[in-house]
Amino acid sequence: MDKINREDAGWLVALAWLSALEETARDFHGTRPSVFSARAYEHSVQYYLHLLGDEYGMQIKKAGSIREAVENYIQIGVAGGLFRDAHFFELVEVNPFHLGITIHDCAYLKSCQALIEEGFSVRDLTCARIGCFRAAVKALANIDCEYQVTSFNVDGDCKGFIERT
Amino acid sequence: MKSLLQIVRESEDTAAVRAAIMQLGYERREEVFPALVEKLDDPNPNVQHAAVVALGRHGRAEAIEELSKPKTFHSPYHQIRWAAVTAVGRLGDHRVIDLLLKAAEDPEWIVRTEAVAELMGKVKDIIARKDVRLARILIYMFSLDNEEIVNLAMEGFQEMGLPCLEWLHEALRNPSPNIRSNAARTLGKMKSMGSTHYLLELFQDEEASVRAGAVEALGAIGDKVSIEPLVLMVQDNVDKVQDQAVNALVGFGRAAAGPRLTALSREGDKYAQRAFLKCLGRIGDPKSVPALINYLRSSYFIVRQTAVSAVVRLGPIVTRHLLATLSFNTYDIEALKRDACGRDSPELQLRAIKAIGGLEDHRAVGLLKELVEEGLPDIQEAASQALFQIGCSAWGRCCAMKALGEVGEPSIVPEILPSLRDDSDNVRFETVRTLGKLGGAEAVRHLVRIAGKDPCDFIRREAVRVLRTAGQGHAGVLDVARRLLKDPSRDVRVQSARLLGGDLDKKSIMPLLKAMADTYWSVRESSELALLNFGLDAGGMLIEALESSSWTTRFRAARLLGEIGDARAVPPLKAALNRRRERKDVRQVALASLEKLESAVKS
Numbered sequence: 001m002d003k004i005n006r007e008d009a010g011w012l013v014a015l016a017w018l019s020a021l022e023e024t025a026r027d028f029h030g031t032r033p034s035v036f037s038a039r040a041y042e043h044s045v046q047y048y049l050h051l052l053g054d055e056y057g058m059q060i061k062k063a064g065s066i067r068e069a070v071e072n073y074i075q076i077g078v079a080g081g082l083f084r085d086a087h088f089f090e091l092v093e094v095n096p097f098h099l100g101i102t103i104h105d106c107a108y109l110k111s112c113q114a115l116i117e118e119g120f121s122v123r124d125l126t127c128a129r130i131g132c133f134r135a136a137v138k139a140l141a142n143i144d145c146e147y148q149v150t151s152f153n154v155d156g157d158c159k160g161f162i163e164r165t
Numbered sequence: 166m167k168s169l170l171q172i173v174r175e176s177e178d179t180a181a182v183r184a185a186i187m188q189l190g191y192e193r194r195e196e197v198f199p200a201l202v203e204k205l206d207d208p209n210p211n212v213q214h215a216a217v218v219a220l221g222r223h224g225r226a227e228a229i230e231e232l233s234k235p236k237t238f239h240s241p242y243h244q245i246r247w248a249a250v251t252a253v254g255r256l257g258d259h260r261v262i263d264l265l266l267k268a269a270e271d272p273e274w275i276v277r278t279e280a281v282a283e284l285m286g287k288v289k290d291i292i293a294r295k296d297v298r299l300a301r302i303l304i305y306m307f308s309l310d311n312e313e314i315v316n317l318a319m320e321g322f323q324e325m326g327l328p329c330l331e332w333l334h335e336a337l338r339n340p341s342p343n344i345r346s347n348a349a350r351t352l353g354k355m356k357s358m359g360s361t362h363y364l365l366e367l368f369q370d371e372e373a374s375v376r377a378g379a380v381e382a383l384g385a386i387g388d389k390v391s392i393e394p395l396v397l398m399v400q401d402n403v404d405k406v407q408d409q410a411v412n413a414l415v416g417f418g419r420a421a422a423g424p425r426l427t428a429l430s431r432e433g434d435k436y437a438q439r440a441f442l443k444c445l446g447r448i449g450d451p452k453s454v455p456a457l458i459n460y461l462r463s464s465y466f467i468v469r470q471t472a473v474s475a476v477v478r479l480g481p482i483v484t485r486h487l488l489a490t491l492s493f494n495t496y497d498i499e500a501l502k503r504d505a506c507g508r509d510s511p512e513l514q515l516r517a518i519k520a521i522g523g524l525e526d527h528r529a530v531g532l533l534k535e536l537v538e539e540g541l542p543d544i545q546e547a548a549s550q551a552l553f554q555i556g557c558s559a560w561g562r563c564c565a566m567k568a569l570g571e572v573g574e575p576s577i578v579p580e581i582l583p584s585l586r587d588d589s590d591n592v593r594f595e596t597v598r599t600l601g602k603l604g605g606a607e608a609v610r611h612l613v614r615i616a617g618k619d620p621c622d623f624i625r626r627e628a629v630r631v632l633r634t635a636g637q638g639h640a641g642v643l644d645v646a647r648r649l650l651k652d653p654s655r656d657v658r659v660q661s662a663r664l665l666g667g668d669l670d671k672k673s674i675m676p677l678l679k680a681m682a683d684t685y686w687s688v689r690e691s692s693e694l695a696l697l698n699f700g701l702d703a704g705g706m707l708i709e710a711l712e713s714s715s716w717t718t719r720f721r722a723a724r725l726l727g728e729i730g731d732a733r734a735v736p737p738l739k740a741a742l743n744r745r746r747e748r749k750d751v752r753q754v755a756l757a758s759l760e761k762l763e764s765a766v767k768s
Contacts, residue, residue, distance in 0.1 A: 026466035028556075030563060030591050032623065098686040118470050163686055 018128060019111055025126070037126040038134065038147075045073075045135040052080050063141040066099045066162055067091055073136035097164040103129050105156050112152060125149045130160040137162060166192050173200055183215040190219030197223060202231050210242045217245055221252025229257050233264055243273040250276055254283025259302055262287050269309060281311050288314060292321040300329045304336045307347035319351045326355070334363050345370065346378035353382025361388045368394060373403040380406060384413025392417055396428045399444070400437045407436070411444045419450045426456055435465040442468065446475025454479060454486055461490070461568070462561030464553070473564050477571045484573055487565040488580050493558075493587055494526045502532055515547050522551025525558035527588035559589040566592065570599035578608050585611060590621050597624055601631025609639040617645050622654035629660040633667055643668060647676045650692075655685040662688060666695025674703050681722070682715035693721045697728055704731035711737050720751045727758025730765050734758070 004012065021040050025033030052058040060076060063069035070091060077083040092100035106112075108128050115125060127149045134147040149160040169192075172185040186204060189197050201223060204216035217237060220228040232238065237249045250268045253261050265287065268280035288306060291299045306318035322329050333355075336348035349367055352360040360382075367379035380398050383391040391413075398410040414425060422445070429441040442460055445453045457479070460472035476483050501524075504510075504517035518536065521529045529551070536548035566584060569577065581603075584596040597615060600608040612635065616628035629649060636642035642664070649661040662680055665673040673695075680692035696703050703725070710722035711734075723741060726734035741747060741755045 023466060027464055030466065030560065032591075032594070095686060118467075118474075 015107075018108070022111065022126065022128070031120065031124055034126055037128075037131055041128065041131040041135040042138060045132050045139050048080070048082070049076070049139060052076065056080075060140070063137075065096055065141060066137050066143055066145065066164065067093045067096075069137040069139075069141035069143070070099060070101070070133045070162070072140055073133060094161075099162045101130055101133060101160055101162065103158045103160075106158055109153060109156075109158070112158075116152060122149050122152045125152060127158065127160060129158075130162065134162050166194060166197075170196065170200055173204065179209055179211055183211055186212065186215040186219050190222035192223075198225055198228070202228070205231055205234075205237055210240075210245060213237070213240070214242070214245050214248055217248040217252055221248065221255050224256065226256050229253055229261060229264075232256075238264070238268070243271075243276055246271060246273065246276045247279055250279045250283060254279075254286065259287055259291055259299060262302055262305065266305060266309070269311070281309075281314060284309075284314055285317060288317045288321060292317075292324055295325060297325060297328045300325055300332050304332055304339070304344060304348065307336065307344040307351075308341045310343070315347050319347070319354055322351045323355055327357075330355075330357060330360065333357075334360065337363055337367060342370075342372040342375050345375045346372070349375065349378035349382045351382075353378075353385035356386050358386060358388055361386060361390055365391065365394055368398060373401075373406055376401065376403070377406045377409045380409040380413050384409070384416045387416060389417070389420070392420075392424055396424050399428070399440045400432070400434060402436075407440045411440050411447070414444050415447045418448060419452075422448060422450050422453060426453060429456060435463075435468050438463070438465070438468045439471045442471045442475045446471075446478040449479055451479065451482055454483055458483075458486055458490060458561075458565070461564035462557040464557055464560075469560055469564050473568050473571075476568045479572075481572050481574070484569065484577065487569050487572075488577065490565040491562050491581065491584050493562065493584075493592075494524045498524065498526055498528060502529060505529070505532060505536065511541070511544070514544060518544065518547040518551050522547070522554040525555050527555055527559055530555060530588075559587075559592055562587065562589065562592045563595045566595040566599050570595075570602040573599070573603055575603045575605040575608070578603055578605055582607075582611060585615060590624065593619065593621070594624050594627055597627045597631060601628075601635045604635045606639065609636050609642065612636065613639075613641045613645050616649060616657075622652075622657060625649070625652065626654060626656040626660050629657055629664055633660070633664045636664075637668065643670050643673065647673055650676050650680045655683070655688055658683060658685070658688045659691045662691035662695045666691070666698045669699055669702070671699075671702060674699055674706050678703075678706055678710050678718065678722070681710075682713070682718045689717060689721065693725060696725055700729050701731055704729060704733060707731070708734055708737045711741050716748050716751060720748070720754055723751060723755040723758050727754075727761040730762060732762060732766065735762055738762070 022033070022037065025036040025040070029036050049060050053060055058076065058079065061072050063072050074083060074086050074089055078086055088104045090102040094100055106129055112125050112127065116122070130147050130149060134145050137143050137145050144165050145162045146165050147160060147162045149158065151159040166189070169185045169189050172181055173189065176182050176185070186201065189201060201216050201220050204212055207213050207216065217232060220232060232249050232253050237245060240246050240249070246268070250265065253264055262284065265280045265284045269277055269284065271277050271280065284306070288303065291302060300322065303318040303321050306314050309315060322333065333348045333352055336344050339345055339348070345367065349364055352364060364379045364382050367375055370376050370379070376398070380395060383395060395410050395413050399407055399414070401407050401410065425441055425444060429438065429445070432438050432441060438460070442457065445457060454476070457472055457476050460468055461476070463469050463472065476487070498521065501517050501521055504513050505521060507514050518533070521533070533548045533552045533555070537545050537552065540548060562584065566581065569581060578600065581596060581599060584592055587593055587596070597612065600612055609632065612628045612632050616625050616632060619625050619628065629646060632642050632646070646661040646664045649657050652658055652661065658680065662677060665677055677692045677696050681689050681696070683689050683692065696707070707722045707726050710718050713719050713722070719741065723738060726738060738755045738759050742752055742759070
């Protein structure tokens with residue numbers, strides 16, 4: 001049996017935990033797991049930011065707007081090895097309270113695809129990516145937002161928005 | 166020919182030498198062959214290449230020995246390797262297959278493709294000869310990843326039939342997983358009953374592809390001895406194997422329903438449960454309906470979903486069974502709840518909690534949650550257990566409702582209406598969706614009521630959403646949607662705006678204009694889009710809206726007037742443009758709209 005290298009193993013374990021979390025949310029909340037998932041994403045982002053600070057001494061910049069918070073988080077994510085490149089994301093500020101987000105080639109596409117195949121609608125998707133961006137806005141800018149996926153896997157792109165509540 | 170040989174041996178003009186070599190390839194004289202072989206050592210790759218091509222054309226099998234030497238067959242130039250493969254394929258019989266198999270792994274795609282094409286020719290040749298001794302060579306083809314060759318080899322075995330079985334059984338122990346897997350699949354295609362026990366041994370193989378191949382084969386053979394082992398393979402942790410096991414079992418049909426149901430009842434792994442349910446759904450045996458319905462209340466989401474899909478596959482025969490599962494306790498449980506709170510008598514308290522759990526009464530959820538937080542350990546445990554029972558029961562009703570939405574007919578609407586009073590939000594939510602799917606005047610009437618009155622905003626939202634399609638042309642739908650533009654939930658307001666935009670009743674224009682000043686962008690945007698659908702009918706009110714005290718209304722009205730192309734809007738837009746203290750955003754959009762209107766007039 002081939003031994004899996006540690007980097008791949010790390011991603012594998014992270015993916016297993018994320019899938020487990022998403023599935024548990026659906027076990028308990030059915031087709032409306034967003035309240036549970038949104039809270040989980042908040043915890044996840046907060047832990048991640050703390051770990052980067054505590055373990056690696058990274059400075060986490062606070063933000064004054066939704067857009068700035070997401071941009072900071074992407075920057076942190078690239079530095080922290082979470083994202084390969086900032087170009088995987090496109091941000092469009094419709095107004096200061098509404099940010100449109102496009103994600104190219106998302107790492108979580110497969111798990112969302114499985115849900116779509118089971119009959120889920122796009123708006124039922126919890127989207128760990130945009131969900132974590134929303135959590136980052138709360139953590140970095142102290143702005144409480146809601147989010148929604150608006151299109152899924154159109155030529156590999158997913159779209160959604162974050163809007164201030 | 167002599168002059169050609171002279172050019173080949175003496176000329177220093179590469180192009181001339183190359184042309185001469187090519188020409189010599191068509192000659193059959195004895196002296197040509199050594200001259201061509203000699204040129205395989207030429208330092209110029211163009212000349213080498215020509216020699217390889219010419220040797221292929223010359224047609225002497227002895228050339229294979231020369232062409233297969235590393236200097237040619239593994240030349241650093243892929244054109245030479247390509248030509249060598251073509252030549253060897255043309256000159257040799259089945260004995261060159263080894264060489265071609267190596268070339269099929271060449272790093273250059275064109276060499277690989279050529280090797281595969283030549284291999285196909287050799288395989289066809291072997292099949293045409295129907296010589297069982299050559300069947301062994303076909304086994305080597307199984308090691309390739311090329312599906313076309315593998316399939317051809319399989320067809321060859323099928324054509325040659327039983328005399329080849331020995332080779333195939335031996336191949337099941339080959340070190341190559343590809344060979345083991347494809348040999349197993351071939352036995353399946355041959356429907357070789359005598360191979361069952363050989364294939365069953367492969368269930369322990371460490372390679373998933375081999376296990377999947379064996380499972381596929383046993384499914385194709387259809388020997389009932391393999392049913393029980395196949396049921397066990399549904400528990401394999403690799404999807405591919407599990408899927409093949411499901412396919413195989415489906416092939417056995419109702420004959421194997423018993424073992425599957427037994428296995429399902431013992432199964433704790435959710436993926437295996439899902440596989441068994443898929444299997445039962447595809448077989449469609451009415452006897453499995455109670456078992457399938459039982460899994461609608463699984464605590465695992467993916468199991469519930471699969472059970473719904475499986476039930477739906479059975480079609481309308483399940484409707485009565487599903488309707489029966491929708492019932493919920495409506496008797497007064499206040500006395501039980503009081504006993505469940507009574508800490509003076511712990512035994513009575515415990516019995517009351519268990520009774521509530523047994524009744525699966527959702528109305529006790531709040532109380533039970535409190536007991537889980539604050540009760541003594543045994544009370545906490547009993548309350549948790551009761552909550553589990555109640556929760557699963559609610560999922561059961563929910564999923565039954567979902568399935569009814571797929572298989573039910575409008576005539577069942579009266580029978581599902583009581584579920585709109587279910588204490589579980591999830592059940593009411595799913596009932597709303599199902600009513601939307603079933604449609605009809607009665608369903609719409611209740612959806613309108615729920616849209617306005619349900620305490621849960623997501624249920625009101627869903628009711629409005631389904632009314633967009635189910636409620637078209639029904640009385641009261643537009644009235645409630647206009648009213649719900651003021652609902653406390655923004656999601657309800659968004660859906661209401663969308664609904665009004667789909668049914669162009671002029672009475673909706675003013676409420677939508679007001680909604681364009683909503684505090685939420687999504688509501689404003691949906692209202693604007695809805696008004697866009699009204700076109701020129703909305704023009705007059707939009708012009709008035711340019712005077713609104715809300716800047717966002719002025720902004721969106723100006724934008725809309727440009728979009729709908731109402732020429733009457735030109736003077737008011739100019740006025741807005743010149744208005745003192747008007748916001749920059751409004752001015753910009755007014756200017757853009759004016760430009761649109763003016764260009765429309767010009768064209």
